[in-house]
Amino acid sequence: MEQIEWKLVKRIRKGDREAFAEIVELYKHKLYQLGYRMLGNPLEAEEIAQESFLRVYSNIGRYDQNHKFSTWIYRIATNLCIDRLRKRKIVYSLDQEVVGAEGLDMYSQLADEKQRTPEAEVVTLEIQEQVQKAIDQLPPQYKSIMILRYLQDLSLQEISDIVDLPVTTIKTRVHRGREALKKLLQHV
Template sequence: MNFVETRLAKLARNGDRAAFTELVELYKDKIFHLAYRMLNNKQEAQDAVQETFLRVYMNLHRYDDKQKLSTWIFRIGTNHCIDLLRKRKNRTYSLDAEIPDGEGNDFYSMLQSYEPTPENQVIVSETQMQIRRAIDSLSEKYKTVVILRYLHDMSLQEISEILDMPVTTVKTRVHRGRAYLKLKLEQEPDLQDA
């Protein structure tokens, strides 16, 4: 148990805004990376960070000092991202429909370009992009555990606590997600030539 985390949580719970600001500073980048990996959208990830910390602030009275604060914050962020993914899956759009308050733009004009910028070409290698696409193609239940395990280097126990599921289930999902990724990456022609 991290003493500093526990102390900051107690101070924030008692209304110390500086302590809460310090908690946000400790975890905002980690939550952003989690949200960006799950949502694959920078703006949605930034919004998810804000919503996560709003929920943390509103629920500090529910935080149990016996558990790791980081696990509790990651659980809130992960659950929020999962909710957003579910809502996204249930939405249907007509690409020709005009966007409300979109100044005459339709959804076609809002589609993200997959053309890499010169900066991205330097920063992100082709292999990383292929791995990213493979992770993005995972179903929600496998994608979440793979991101937490391999991109955030969390233990199976930590993931179990964040997702509130048995360690055996987490282990199975990590194994199946990894097997799917391996199969998907073996099908990538550029990786076979390397």
């Protein structure tokens, strides 16, 4: 994938708009999902994805090929999400649309999907809602790390590259984020 991306970057730098369209196609869903999980709002997630692509296009000359392209584009999107979270008041609404929080260890405790009863489906949805609400209550520095680690399934090194912090800091934030989630979920 990295070779394909680097070839596309070279073409974009030469003004090839089709190459840029290919990059957009490769990452539009990933950036939207990242934005949606961090912000909880489909319109804001779409705006974040679009703004990320605008920044990629305008800063493509500054991309360093010694780093993974995916790390660079995720860093752009994550920083935009964090900026947006800082600018808005945090409002928790019971009516807010909830995104499934698949990927967290809690789900490994649930029964196999083939054997799920309607009651088990309801329990699964309730757990997903509780986990998403708990994630929404985390401070931005933990929220972004938890989403990148458990929902985007990125390695600690990739997260370190994205948020420009040492891996040891990422490990600490993952640990503290899990502890905060545990506390939030104990009261549910």
